[in-house]
Amino acid sequence: MGEWLYLIIGIAVLAVVALAGLVATRGRGRAVEAPPAPPTVTAPPAEVEVDASPEAPVVTPQALERPEGTASRLVRLRQRLASSQGGLGRGLLALLSRERLDEDTWESIEDTLLAADIGVVPTQRVVDNLRTRLRVQGTEVADARAVLREELLALVDPSMDRRLQVSGTDGNPGVVLVVGVNGAGKTTTVGKIARILVAEDLKVTLGAADTFRAAAVDQLATWGERVGVEVIRGAEGSDPASVAFEAVKQGVEAGVDTVIVDTAGRLQNKQGLMDELGKVKRVIEKQAPVTEVLLVLDATTGQNGLIQARVFREVVDVTGIVLTKLDGSAKGGIVVAVQRELGVPVKLVGLGEGPDDLAPFDAGAFVDALLG
């Protein structure tokens, strides 16, 4: 009987232990299956602002981009130029091919040219020349196109030297200073020029001297990272001249071909701008001469752009113009107006937000694009 009692007690103990084990296992199972606690929401990292821009993803140095080569970029961008500007030439040709070129028609031709922002004086000149040439020569429609092409080409002036001075002398790098009001596309243009130079196997350093906007500095840093170009930056609000100085100094030491300096474009007043850009240029030239001063203008701003251009011309010796956003405007005539205003050539045109949407300006190709 005693043996039976021990056996029953033993079985009971085993059953209790097994039951306890089962409950504990189930308990652990539930703990594993339980949904994880919600993640703590942390502030986005500083780069997020740059990340948000579709054209400026953060790319690690291991994944350097190869910028588009000049030849394929030109073919692509010429088509884009023709699609944004072709309306002007088509409109003019339609008017010129009318049976009778009466006063109303000449007035419409004048209005079409003015609407494209060519400016009053050049418009008058073209209309006068067309009137004389088409009357004297009694020209057929087919010739009207050739005459119009010649007149537009003369306005754009193919004789201007549009080469970018990106090389220095005496062992110095070329130094390109990029100026213009905020929002014109300065920082983007600096990034795009760097890519053009990298595609041509030149060594480049960038100076982020637009220290008033942290986002502009970050934006430029991202442009540089994408193609493995060093970007010299200062703290937010630091002296733009010291950043420019440091960029050129490091560029000289590293033996690069070109240093491109992005500047701040606050048009607070002429004196302030003059002091700021004057100082930037002076300190740079302690290291190496500035070889090119590019003024970036937004083609969509019309007369306003011309007023800005005038202010910058008085402040700094502009040597070339970059017209941005020509893709977003049918007013390609601004090329003529701004060259007339400043007496310096348009050297580059921006034709989109893509990283390789910047092209050297070519007078003949531009006029052909106008004629559609």
Ligand SMILES: Nc1nc2c(ncn2[C@@H]2O[C@H](COP(=O)(O)OP(=O)(O)OP(=O)(O)O)[C@@H](O)[C@H]2O)c(=O)[nH]1
């Ligand atoms: N469609 C089009 N957009 C352009 C072109 N060039 C620049 N942009 C856009 O214009 C906007 C302003 O360009 P930014 O380079 O930031 O202008 P910024 O002059 O440096 O202005 P801050 O950085 O404020 O000094 C951006 O959204 C660019 O993508 C262009 O040729 N075509």
